[in-house]
Amino acid sequence: MKTVTESRRHLGGGLAALSAALVTVALSGRPALAAESAFTPSRQTVQVGETIGLSFTGFKPCSAGNGQSLTVRWDKNPLPVSDVVAGPAGSDSFTADVVVPSSPFGLNHIDAGCSVGLHYLLQEGGSVYVVALTPSVQMVQAGDQVTITGRGFTLCADSAGSTTVELSAYGTRLATATGSNGDFQQVITVPSATPAGPYPVTARCSAQPGSDLASTSVSVVTLVLSPGSGTPGTTVSVTGGGYTQCREVQLQLLRDTTQAVAAGGPIVPANGSFTAQVTVPSGATPGNDYQVDAGCYPAASGNAPIAIEQFTVTSLAASGSRTPSSTSASSSLNSTSPSSVQAGSPSSPGSPSPPATPSASAGRTGGHWAPVALIGGTGAGLALVALLLVRALSMVHGTRGRGWVNKHLRVVAGWAGPLSADVARRPGATSVSVGLEPHLDNLGNQQYEEVAR
Numbered sequence: 001m002k003t004v005t006e007s008r009r010h011l012g013g014g015l016a017a018l019s020a021a022l023v024t025v026a027l028s029g030r031p032a033l034a035a036e037s038a039f040t041p042s043r044q045t046v047q048v049g050e051t052i053g054l055s056f057t058g059f060k061p062c063s064a065g066n067g068q069s070l071t072v073r074w075d076k077n078p079l080p081v082s083d084v085v086a087g088p089a090g091s092d093s094f095t096a097d098v099v100v101p102s103s104p105f106g107l108n109h110i111d112a113g114c115s116v117g118l119h120y121l122l123q124e125g126g127s128v129y130v131v132a133l134t135p136s137v138q139m140v141q142a143g144d145q146v147t148i149t150g151r152g153f154t155l156c157a158d159s160a161g162s163t164t165v166e167l168s169a170y171g172t173r174l175a176t177a178t179g180s181n182g183d184f185q186q187v188i189t190v191p192s193a194t195p196a197g198p199y200p201v202t203a204r205c206s207a208q209p210g211s212d213l214a215s216t217s218v219s220v221v222t223l224v225l226s227p228g229s230g231t232p233g234t235t236v237s238v239t240g241g242g243y244t245q246c247r248e249v250q251l252q253l254l255r256d257t258t259q260a261v262a263a264g265g266p267i268v269p270a271n272g273s274f275t276a277q278v279t280v281p282s283g284a285t286p287g288n289d290y291q292v293d294a295g296c297y298p299a300a301s302g303n304a305p306i307a308i309e310q311f312t313v314t315s316l317a318a319s320g321s322r323t324p325s326s327t328s329a330s331s332s333l334n335s336t337s338p339s340s341v342q343a344g345s346p347s348s349p350g351s352p353s354p355p356a357t358p359s360a361s362a363g364r365t366g367g368h369w370a371p372v373a374l375i376g377g378t379g380a381g382l383a384l385v386a387l388l389l390v391r392a393l394s395m396v397h398g399t400r401g402r403g404w405v406n407k408h409l410r411v412v413a414g415w416a417g418p419l420s421a422d423v424a425r426r427p428g429a430t431s432v433s434v435g436l437e438p439h440l441d442n443l444g445n446q447q448y449e450e451v452a453r
Contacts, residue, residue, distance in 0.1 A: 105152030196242030
């Protein structure tokens with residue numbers, strides 16, 4: 001019995017000694033940390049999907065001969081590395097690139113070490129902040145608004161959790177965003193003069209001015225109409241830029257934002273730019289509630305257009321074009337004889353009242369022929385024309401003296417009213433007639449003499 005007890009005691013001591021030896025081997029297999037070791041990410045704040053650099057100093061190389069391999073972990077999950085570069089000989093350092101995986105917003109831990117089989121030997125570690133800066137749309141028209149959403153900006157939060165972030169573009173502040181616990185939403189306006197192309201938006205802590213913490217971008221698109229208004233049948237030239245995210249672009253002419261008036265076929269933009277035409281239908285009703293919009297084609301159900309420009313359809317009369325009715329009225333006006341112009345025709349508002357002009361059927365007045373209406377305006381020019389016509393009459397019948405002509409001639413500068421509601425009076429004389437009183441010639445025949453200008 002004594003012999004069995006002693007044997008068990010010696011066996012227990014041997015197992016304890018073996019266990020101590022195994023622990024010593026395991027500890028000696030772990031690389032020793034350098035006196036001054038460090039882990040430095042290339043960015044303190046990172047965004048999911050971007051590539052960042054990791055720099056390790058004081059990291060003992062993993063011994064390939066002992067079956068060790070370099071391992072980088074992101075929140076305790078192995079992370080693929082690329083471009084591993086060892087530092088100078090004897091520096092115990094290396095650099096590597098990693099792609100930020102899908103991670104919770106806020107603080108995330110990164111560490112590196114050597115793996116031996118299933119065992120991981122930690123050597124160095126650190127942390128980064130995962131943030132997100134996201135626009136509400138990927139494409140926006142110059143002059144329009146876009147909402148920027150921020151997540152994970154706990155670096156910009158004070159002790160009470162209030163978060164204040166400055167949003168900028170090309171170094172110019174756009175807005176100050178406020179939120180809580182690192183999150184915020186802010187509407188910004190893209191300046192109307194912004195050219196087509198990428199528009200970068202950056203964010204930094206208001207209380208910690210320095211480098212930008214995150215960035216995002218939207219594609220600015222432009223849409224230009226030439227002309228911006230026109231009558232039915234007008235062809236409008238449409239020029240666009242910045243549509244790099246559209247495989248094809250489609251144009252539409254709408255009224256009241258919903259009623260399709262005209263549409264063009266799909267356009268394949270060249271480097272995001274295009275030039276096309278839209279024709280205003282001949283039956284379009286005049287109004288200023290038309291618009292030309294541009295959108296990606298094919299468009300997803302319910303997608304709003306990317307860019308919109310207002311267009312005005314004008315009437316033919318407003319554009320100054322002569323309608324057939326006004327043309328015929330004008331011709332009738334120019335060919336009307338003095339006797340056919342009706343007396344007392346209404347004048348345009350604000351014009352002098354026309355003198356009463358008796359018609360030719362009224363007969364003679366005081367031995368002189370009836371006054372003649374002058375079509376158009378009055379003034380010194382009309383008086384000169386009348387005198388020239390008097391002289392012409394005198395020259396036609398040279399045997400008559402000036403006294404005879406003065407006795408049988410009367411010229412009155414009168415006003416002629418419009419012949420119809422469609423004819424508008426325009427300044428300047430269009431015609432003038434001067435006539436002599438009917439009289440007998442040397443053979444006793446009745447003569448009617450008139451000169452028109």
